[in-house]
Amino acid sequence: MIKLELGDEPHELVAARQENWPAAVLLFNQHGVDHKEFRELLETGYQVAKPVLFQRQYEKCAFCERSEDAEFRPVEHFRPKKGAQDKVDARWVTTSGHYWWLAWTWSNLYFSCQSCNMAGKKGNKFPIEPGTARAQTPTRPIVGPVTPEFFDCSMERRLLLDPRLDDPLDHLQWIPVDRQLPKAKWRWTLEGLDSLGDMTIEVLDLDRRVDFVNRRLKGLQNLWEEVDLFIADDQLVNARRCWDKLLAQYIDDPYQEFRNAGWWAVDTLCPKDMRDRYGLRHPQIPVVTLPKAT
Numbered sequence: 001m002i003k004l005e006l007g008d009e010p011h012e013l014v015a016a017r018q019e020n021w022p023a024a025v026l027l028f029n030q031h032g033v034d035h036k037e038f039r040e041l042l043e044t045g046y047q048v049a050k051p052v053l054f055q056r057q058y059e060k061c062a063f064c065e066r067s068e069d070a071e072f073r074p075v076e077h078f079r080p081k082k083g084a085q086d087k088v089d090a091r092w093v094t095t096s097g098h099y100w101w102l103a104w105t106w107s108n109l110y111f112s113c114q115s116c117n118m119a120g121k122k123g124n125k126f127p128i129e130p131g132t133a134r135a136q137t138p139t140r141p142i143v144g145p146v147t148p149e150f151f152d153c154s155m156e157r158r159l160l161l162d163p164r165l166d167d168p169l170d171h172l173q174w175i176p177v178d179r180q181l182p183k184a185k186w187r188w189t190l191e192g193l194d195s196l197g198d199m200t201i202e203v204l205d206l207d208r209r210v211d212f213v214n215r216r217l218k219g220l221q222n223l224w225e226e227v228d229l230f231i232a233d234d235q236l237v238n239a240r241r242c243w244d245k246l247l248a249q250y251i252d253d254p255y256q257e258f259r260n261a262g263w264w265a266v267d268t269l270c271p272k273d274m275r276d277r278y279g280l281r282h283p284q285i286p287v288v289t290l291p292k293a294t
């Protein structure tokens with residue numbers, strides 16, 4: 001996971017919200033959140049955001065950074081729309097009522113791979129810190145417009161990284177499993193740096209991407225070996241050229257998979273003091289910014 005800058009909401013989503021919101025409020029007022037028709041309505045319209053999310057996320061899952069084909073992949077609600085699950089005494093327990101009113105809210109939508117989104121992985125899980133309160137739900141009946149504070153969940157102590165708001169590098173770290181081996185043979189694993197990172201790994205089951213990431217990092221390690229050989233041979237111009245190629249390929253290119261892992265691998269294989277010693281440029285923190293075309 002890396003930080004995503006996704007810009008303003010597309011007008012298609014504004015239109016979908018304007019179209020579906022009045023009916024949602026009507027059904028909510030009449031029947032509450034468990035009514036079949038209301039729940040069906042929550043499945044309507046938000047999918048129009050997918051082409052824009054897909055493009056601005058550079059065709060990758062917001063959570064695991066796997067490249068995906070848009071056709072059969074979902075638009076994921078970061079805060080679930082049909083009841084949130086919290087972890088209580090090692091069990092996932094559903095609290096109804098959250099967060100249906102965010103079904104058509106831009107900041108709550110991501111393009112995701114199927115396996116990050118599916119039930120049993122993220123699904124409806126949205127853990128918060130034990131003992132803290134969830135965001136306030138609108139109460140029945142809703143009369144007039146829902147006030148903006150319901151759409152601001154910033155006070156909630158969530159335990160799931162939000163790629164729009166958090167820098168995942170502060171919470172998730174890829175580390176070598178066995179440092180005794182030569183660097184080219186290192187295998188990598190993912191660890192949380194705090195409770196937010198730990199819970200994000202658990203909820204999204206990010207460990208299932210470890211084999212994919214290791215295959216990706218194998219190429220990075222091969223390039224690093226070339227850099228290392230040039231350094232040993234005192235060919236620093238060639239070392240820097242090869243290093244730049246490595247960074248361009250694994251860190252800088254927004255279409256490439258697993259840039260979070262790439263950054264940690266680069267910083268571990270060749271730490272800052274070593275880069276300073278040989279004049280190798282420092283890797284930029286991988287962030288997705290808006291493609292120039294939008």
Ligand SMILES: [Zn+2]
Nearest residue numbers: 061064113116
């Ligand atoms: Zn994913």
